[in-house]
Structure formats: structure tokens, C-alpha cells
Amino acid sequence: MNHFQSIKELINTLVWSRDLLVEMFEKRKSFAYKFDHALELLEEDRIETLCLKGILRKNGPFLEIDEQFQEFFEQVLEVNEEINTSYINENILLVKQHINFYLQETNENRKYTYLKQIKSALRKIGRITLRNIVDLNRNIENAFKAEPNYSIKISRLESFDEKRRAIYALIEQTELLVAEEEITFFITALDEELKQVVTQLRNQLTESRHNLIETQKQIIDYLNQVKHQSRILEKIKQIKYLKDQFELKAKTNIAALLMKKNDLVFESRPAYPLKLSLDYLQGDEGRTMIEKVAARLKHPGKSLIPIADSIASDDLLPGVEEEIFIDLEEIRRGFLASGHHLHSYIMQYSFEREVSFEERITIFCQMISMYEEELNVKEVFQNDGQVEYAMVYPR
Numbered sequence: 149m150n151h152f153q154s155i156k157e158l159i160n161t162l163v164w165s166r167d168l169l170v171e172m173f174e175k176r177k178s179f180a181y182k183f184d185h186a187l188e189l190l191e192e193d194r195i196e197t198l199c200l201k202g203i204l205r206k207n208g209p210f211l212e213i214d215e216q217f218q219e220f221f222e223q224v225l226e227v228n229e230e231i232n233t234s235y236i237n238e239n240i241l242l243v244k245q246h247i248n249f250y251l252q253e254t255n256e257n258r259k260y261t262y263l264k265q266i267k268s269a270l271r272k273i274g275r276i277t278l279r280n281i282v283d284l285n286r287n288i289e290n291a292f293k294a295e296p297n298y299s300i301k302i303s304r305l306e307s308f309d310e311k312r313r314a315i316y317a318l319i320e321q322t323e324l325l326v327a328e329e330e331i332t333f334f335i336t337a338l339d340e341e342l343k344q345v346v347t348q349l350r351n352q353l354t355e356s357r358h359n360l361i362e363t364q365k366q367i368i369d370y371l372n373q374v375k376h377q378s379r380i381l382e383k384i385k386q387i388k389y390l391k392d393q394f395e396l397k398a399k400t401n402i403a404a405l406l407m408k409k410n411d412l413v414f415e416s417r418p419a420y421p422l423k424l425s426l427d428y429l430q431g432d433e434g435r436t437m438i439e440k441v442a443a444r445l446k447h448p449g450k451s452l453i454p455i456a457d458s459i460a461s462d463d464l465l466p467g468v469e470e471e472i473f474i475d476l477e478e479i480r481r482g483f484l485a486s487g488h489h490l491h492s493y494i495m496q497y498s499f500e501r502e503v504s505f506e507e508r509i510t511i512f513c514q515m516i517s518m519y520e521e522e523l524n525v526k527e528v529f530q531n532d533g534q535v536e537y538a539m540v541y542p543r
Contacts, residue, residue, distance in 0.1 A: 152201060165190060165198055172204075172213050173221055181211050233314045236276050239269045240321060247333045263337060267345050273322055274352035280315055281359045284308060288363070292370045298378040302371065309367045316360050319353050326350065474499065474511065480519055483542065490515060490523070490540035491532070509535060516540060 152158040162169065168189045172181050183206065186195050195211075198204040205212045213221075243266055250262040288308050295301040326334065326346060334346065390396040397403055428434045483493050494512050503511075516523060521543075528539045 161198070161201060161203070165194065165203070168195075168198075169203075169213065172211065173218070176213060176218060183209055183211050186211050233280065233311060233318060236273055236280070236315075236318045236322075239273045239276070240318070240325060243269045243273075243325065244330070247330050250337060251333060263339075263342070267342060270345050270349050274349045277315065277319060277322075277356045278352055278359075281356055281363065284311060284315070285359075285363055285366070288367060288370065292374070298374060298381065301374050302378070305367055305371050305374065309364070312360055312363055312367065316357070319356055319360075322349070323353055474503070476511070476514060476518065479511070479515065480522070483515070484522070491530075491537045495532075505534065512537065 152161070168186055171189065172186075175181050183195070195204070199206050202214055203217050205214050246262045246266045246269070250259055250266070253259045253262060288305065291301060291304040291308065295304060326349065334342070387396065387400070387402070390399055424434065424437075429438065479494070479497065482497070483490060486493055488496075491512055494508050494515070497508075516525060524541045524543050526539045526541070529536050530539060531537075
């Protein structure tokens with residue numbers, strides 16, 4: 149395998165092969181990109197060059213992007229579905245190692261090199277942690293919705309829950325590293341950039357911790373749904389088996405259970421008439437259909453619109469309708485000035501019109517509801533022979 153001699157050579161190679169790499173990357177999950185398809189986009193000698201440089205791999209009549217480059221593309225584009233907690237752990241160990249080197253080093257240039265690597269590793273920890281959680285949530289969603297086998301679906305969800313716990317443990321380990329284990333380094337070597345990096349990392353870890361709480365709830369909910377559906381499926385299989393063996397009624401109480409059910413699923417499905425379009429009804433065929441229906445219903449061909457009687461002249465004269473309004477505010481003022489309790493006051497109150505007993509009880513309730521702050525409702529009750537009421541006095 150011929151390696152690239154410079155970064156410039158690598159970039160130029162990716163530029164002239166971009167069309168082929170783009171198409172192969174988009175179809176990376178099909179596992180069936182043929183060599184003949186690549187010849188339509190690139191010359192054969194250039195394809196062979198890509199294979200020699202290790203960008204592509206030839207597998208019989210098929211071509212594949214090398215894992216190293218495919219992983220690079222997925223990480224940069226953030227489309228990698230693999231949850232790699234070991235990468236976070238490696239960066240944590242790298243931070244500890246370089247902190248130890250920094251504290252032992254006396255040369256300022258080499259100390260700055262170690263500090264730079266520490267900052268880079270801390271940035272990677274926060275970014276990779278958030279990315280892993282996004283990939284974890286997407287994989288959980290795909291496993292729940294796309295996996296047809298219930299046992300495999302449960303196993304995959306439980307495996308993702310293990311990875312969730314591993315990510316959470318790494319978050320706690322990183323928090324401990326920054327806040328306690330290496331507190332001496334972060335105090336002595338703290339510059340403005342490192343301060344920003346640490347602050348950003350803590351914010352990312354806090355966000356990650358909150359996201360993992362939601363992830364845990366989602367996994368628990370999905371597992372409960374899958375196990376519930378799995379139990380239902382097993383019961384259906386058992387019912388189907390007993391039905392096929394003509395033992396369903398003898399070995400189960402399904403007939404008694406169905407007799408107790410009144411669900412709509414057991415009702416006959418209603419039939420709704422088909423609505424014909426206006427264009428169809430206005431045509432000759434539609435007219436023929438209308439005439440057949442009219443003849444069957446014994447309706448005349450033309451519908452007669454009844455003519456209304458003429459309006460009497462007396463009805464056109466203006467009239468005035470009067471209604472006596474009961475003023476609750478006036479009743480309130482009178483009650484506050486009286487020495488009676490509310491029920492007695494309303495029952496003896498002289499209205500401008502005839503007010504029934506039921507209406508007076510309604511006014512009693514309205515007064516309590518509207519002027520509650522000005523009234524003292526006691527937990528003492530009396531009975532007037534028809535209703536039991538509370539004793540209400542002014543405050």
C-alpha cells in the first residue's frame with residue numbers, strides 16, 4: 149500500500165475522487181456498490197490508485213470505503229451511529245497523564261505543549277459525550293421502531309441502557325477529575341483559555357447529565373411497551389393455536405369474556421352513502437340516476453317549494469318588551485345594613501316582581517359566590533322545612 153507523502157497530496161486525491169466518494173458514502177449501508185458503477189464516475193486507473201492509497205478496498209466485484217476514511221467522514225459529518233465510550237475514557241487518561249507531565253516539567257515550551265494537549269483532550273471529552281448521547285437516543289428510537297423481533301428488541305434496548313450507564317459513569321469521572329483529583333493543576337496552570345475550556349466542559353457535562361435522565365425514562369418506557377406487546381403477542385399465538393386445534397371454547401373462558409364486552413369493535417360497521425360529484429350529477433348519467441331514485445321514493449320530479457303566508461300588519465308594528473331586573477348590588481347594600489342573616493333577609497326581601505322560592509335560593513347562592521370577601525359564612529346550618537342552609541352574616 150502506497151501512503152500519502154503530504155497533506156497536500158491527500159487533499160488533492162480527495163478532490164478529484166469526490167464524486168465517487170460522495171456516492172459511495174451515501175450508499176455505505178447497502179454493502180453492494182459494484183466496481184462497474186464506479187467506472188461510470190471515474191477512470192479505472194484512478195480507482196486503482198484509490199485502492200493502492202488505502203482509501204478504497206476491493207472485495208471481489210464490489211468496492212468499499214476503507215474503515216479509517218469512513219470513520220473520519222462519519223465523525224466530521226456527525227453521522228456515526230456507533231457509541232464509543234472507550235474514546236472518552238482514553239481522553240480522560242490522556243488528560244491525567246499530561247497533567248502529570250506538566251507538573252514535572254521545568255521547560256516552559258514543553259509545559260505549554262502539554263497544556264495545549266490537555267485543552268484539546270478536554271474539548272474532545274465534552275464534544276464526544278454530547279455526540280454519543282445523540283447517537284444513543286437515535287439508536288434507541290431505531291431499535292424500538294424498526295426491530296421486528298421482540299426478544300432482539302429487548303436485548304438491544306437493555307444493551308443501550310448499559311451504554312447509558314457507562315456514559316454517565318464517565319461524566320462523573322470527568323467531573324471528579326476537574327473538581328477534585330487535579331485541583332492543584334487547574335489552580336496553578338489556569339489561564340484564560342483553560343478557564344473557558346473548563347467552563348464549557350462543565351456546561352456540556354451538565355447538559356449531558358440532563359439528557360441521560362430523559363434517555364433513561366425513554367428506555368424504561370420503550371421496554372415496558374415492548375414487554376407488554378410481547379405478552380399480548382404470546383397470548384394471541386396461544387389463542388390461535390387453541391382455535392386451530394378446536395379447543396378454544398373448551399380450554400378458555402373467551403366466550404364469557406366476549407359476552408361482557410360492549411366495545412365498538414364488536415358492532416357492525418356502519419355504511420355511509422357515497423357522495424357523488426356535482427359534475428357527475430349535472431351530466432346525463434347523473435340525471436338518469438336522480439330520476440331513478442326519485443321514482444323509487446315516489447317523489448315528483450320537481451320539488452315544490454312551499455310559499456309562506458303573508459305577514460300580518462300587526463306583526464310589523466314596533467313593540468317594547470319589558471323585564472324587571474334584580475339588582476344584586478342593591479340587595480348587598482341592604483343586607484349589610486340589616487341585622488339579619490342572609491337567608492332570612494332574602495326570603496323577606498320585597499322584590500319588584502313575583503320571585504319564587506327557587507329563585508330566592510338561587511339569589512342566596514349568587515350572593516355568597518359574588519361577595520364572599522364581605523360575608524362571614526359560618527359552619528352552622530338551619531333548615532326552613534324545604535332546604536338546609538348555612539348561616540351567613542356580614543363581616
